[in-house]
Amino acid sequence: MADASDCGGRLGPAGPEGQPDLRNLNLYYQECTAGDIVLIVSDGVHDNLDPSSLHISPSMVQEQLLPEESRDPSLVDVEWSELNQDKGSALKDLYMTHLLKSEISSLEKKTAATMTQQLLAYCSKVISSSRTWMEENPGKRLPVDSDEFIGKMDHTTGLTSSFTSHIFTDVSVSLSALKFFFFSLSSRRVYRWQLPGGRQ
Numbered sequence: 001m002a003d004a005s006d007c008g009g010r011l012g013p014a015g016p017e018g019q020p021d022l023r024n025l026n027l028y029y030q031e032c033t034a035g036d037i038v039l040i041v042s043d044g045v046h047d048n049l050d051p052s053s054l055h056i057s058p059s060m061v062q063e064q065l066l067p068e069e070s071r072d073p074s075l076v077d078v079e080w081s082e083l084n085q086d087k088g089s090a091l092k093d094l095y096m097t098h099l100l101k102s103e104i105s106s107l108e109k110k111t112a113a114t115m116t117q118q119l120l121a122y123c124s125k126v127i128s129s130s131r132t133w134m135e136e137n138p139g140k141r142l143p144v145d146s147d148e149f150i151g152k153m154d155h156t157t158g159l160t161s162s163f164t165s166h167i168f169t170d171v172s173v174s175l176s177a178l179k180f181f182f183f184s185l186s187s188r189r190v191y192r193w194q195l196p197g198g199r200q
Contacts, residue, residue: 007043036163039100039115044154048123051095052080054150058088061095112160119158126151 008024015021032038047053051061058078062071080088103122107114130142130149142149 032163034164037112037115038161038163039119040159041119042155042157044152044156045119045123045158047152047154048126048156049096049099051092053152054126055147056095058083058091061091065094065098112162116158116160119160120156123151123156127153 010021012020051057058075058080062075075083080092083091100119103118104110104115107118127150130151130153133149134140134142134153
């Protein structure tokens with residue numbers, strides 16, 4: 001979704017006659033195996049992982065995450081809004097997957113609870129400058145052209161669970177063959193990666 005102010009739909013009364021907004025309602029599935037970790041988050045978490053919300057340009061994503069021979073020189077000084085959807089989505093997916101992996105890999109103890117807490121704490125840290133400014137300047141609009149104020153203040157909800165053969169449960173996580181899944185209900189994408197081996 002290009003417009004972060006549009007949540008894509010509402011289950012509660014949204015229309016003039018109280019009907020829900022179901023224009024973006026879709027059903028998806030992802031096959032899981034024992035040991036997989038599933039993270040389901042609201043757009044308040046998703047948008048704070050989006051490089052465009054963090055004032056990180058397409059060229060900055062390339063410089064940080066792609067080898068020099070794989071970089072597209074035409075992206076220098078290009079804004080996200082100027083990219084075609086496929087190119088923009090690919091770069092955003094690359095950055096968001098890297099960011100999620102970094103946040104979760106930094107945890108000493110990797111459980112469903114600590115992963116959820118880490119993501120919510122990350123969001124709180126990202127918008128801390130904006131939150132402080134709003135508290136100190138009641139009634140005023142947050143400056144939107146300053147790199148000091150990044151992220152998006154929104155409702156943040158996260159659910160993390162590990163998967164066994166038949167049920168979801170919270171178990172210790174082994175990094176030897178760990179696959180993470182990040183479901184974004186707002187963007188309708190699934191992010192998946194595998195971490196290198198390690199101790200529990």
